[in-house]
Amino acid sequence: MKNLIEDLDVITPRETEACETFQVSKDQNTGKARKLYIESYGCQMNYSDSEIVASILQKEGFDTTSDILQADVVFLNTCSIREKAEQTVRHRLNHINGLKKHKPEMLVGVLGCMAERLKAKFLEEEKIVDLVAGPDAYRDLPALIGQVDEGEKAINTFLSREETYADISPVRLNSNGVTAFVSIMRGCDNMCSFCVVPFTRGRERSRDPQSILAEAQDLFDRGYREVTLLGQNVDSYKWSPENNNKAWIEKRGANDVITFADLLDRVAQVSPDLRIRFSTSHPKDITDDVLHTMARHENICKNIHLPIQSGNTRVLDLMHRDYSREWYLEKVSSIRRILGEDCGLSSDMIAGFCSETEEEHQDTLTLMDAVQYDFAYMFYYSERPGTPAAKKYPDDIPLAVKTRRLNEIIVKQRAHSLQRNLRDVGKVHKVLIEGFSKKSEDFLHGRNTANKVIVFPREQYQKGQYVQVLVDECTGGTLIGRAVQ
Structure with missing residues (x-):
């Protein structure tokens, strides 16, 4: 081994x-x-x-x-x-x-x-x-x-306020036949100062929930066993029926608004054998209703991507993130309380944002210690033309300092990833098999509910099956185990 x-x-x-x-x-x-x-x-x-x-x-x-x-x-x-x-x-x-x-x-x-x-x-x-x-x-x-x-x-390059491509059935490119993406909304109304997305993808538009449910059902009927609901900020999903079909209005009432928690609940009911994931959440918008909906349904994966960007409140304010360090940590506490300590948490972190001091960088490191992310996307600040930050704040952190701070973040995250994976050793995990291991066809790989990759001997198991796997050992990025009855 x-x-x-x-x-x-x-x-x-x-x-x-x-x-x-x-x-x-x-x-x-x-x-x-x-x-x-x-x-x-x-x-x-x-x-x-x-x-x-x-x-x-x-x-x-x-x-x-x-x-x-x-x-x-x-x-x-x-x-x-x-x-x-x-x-x-x-x-x-x-x-x-x-x-x-x-x-x-x-x-x-x-x-x-x-x-x-x-x-x-x-x-x-x-x-x-x-x-x-x-x-x-x-x-x-x-x-x-x-x-x-x-x-x-x-x-x-016209940006629309209505386009959601809801009526188009996507051709699944490079699909493994097991997992698929389902877009539920487009655009973003948040104006994070470092981000180009509001300018390149336009304002938020939520897709008709009926079309989302129909797509999820079709995927399940065709053998898919996991869907990931996509949006720049899925927690902002809101769909009002007044501009849509009459049957839905008569069934639900013209004043009802379908929230992301409502949508999650409905997609989870397509089948208990269809796993549900979603990405990405904005900390200021994810609600306890979403967390309780996740807790009610075993097939909604216990995994949340919750970008922090910085662990310092002043820097978060410059980034226009609309939450503080303390508020974010309270949200993490709610996630752990409602979904348990084993809920997978991942994040984005930016090193060297405009005017970030050494002490403020240390705040990011101490927040990482407090949260203990399972994994993260980590990079140093890159000024994007046309963004509020490019217009208002000088990009004044030297590249060498950005790189050193980023390396410190990476080293800490590697340690946390290993620590979090060691918690899973000796436990049995429900794994959806996605295919062969990259290194050997004698092994299969899949993910558990927390979005962690698990590799185990192939035996008689097949892609698309659920299997219980006892984890025996791990690296910082992968769990290794064996299937058990």
Whole structure:
């Protein structure tokens, strides 16, 4: 088992930002005339959006391919949350430029948040870009592709107050057939001073709950056993029926508002064998109603991503987070009280925000000690053009100081991740099997309710099954055990 543990140590706490990861479209061969290749960068919402894009273009005569050299249309679905994410996309575009020299008819487009932020500049600066479309413009992609086919450049970065893509059944790209994303809302009304999302994804819009329930039911009927409800701030989900169908109004009453707690309760009732996760929560908006709903349903996973960003109240105020250190710690206490000490907690942390002092950095470290996160996304502050912070506050922390503070946060989180995983050794966990271990097909992997990866010998078990696993040992990022009756 020692060698397996050494191999599995690559599954570390989330030390890098989500926007450094990417996903490529899968092969879909139904005989359609053109091939679509999509690379998705950034958050889970981008991956979900790429599935919507694939669905829209599937109806317009496109299959998807995982081989960029076979593609007629290449889309990069981009992230703007950090400068490094944008640099990654620009480097990738330079590479595609080399490919396009050998296949000049290839159409290249940039989608998502980076497209929304830079808009027409992409067409002017990046000569290989033929098409630019923001997150609310995907229904227009067939027309935009048509413009390019006729020899024109094409752009649509209009932000909508209504678009939720509720009527579109996503094509599940790179799906394991067990887990799937379900978008429940779009946009964000929070104006965190460091964040570009309100400017690249627009205002909050909640999706019709009936369409969410229908999608969850369809996924379950097709063999999926876990859905993750997605939104920039899922706790802000609110849907009022007055502008929707009459049957719902007659059933529920015209003045009812469906909250996130209500929605969670309804999705959990699709089937007790369908696990429910959600992301992301804003500390100021998650309610005890949500926590009690989670406690009532065994199939709602006991795992919350609750970004703190900083452990210091003054810095949180500069960030426009609308809560204090003390308030956040009270919320964590409520989570532990209602859901138990084993509820998985993860976070985002920014080192070196504008004017952060050494003492304020230490406040982040002591808050981490108080909370004991299971894992975290950790990065140093990267000024984003157009954000309130870029306009109001000088980016005055030297890079060397940011890097050192970030390293201190990472070291502490690694220790906490190991401590939290050691608590799980000797316990039996219900695991949903997602597939083979990355290192060996003699082992399977899945996650427990707290969103922790567990690896165990394959034996007779299959992907999509639930299995009870006794954890015998662990690393800082992975639990290792064996199936038990």
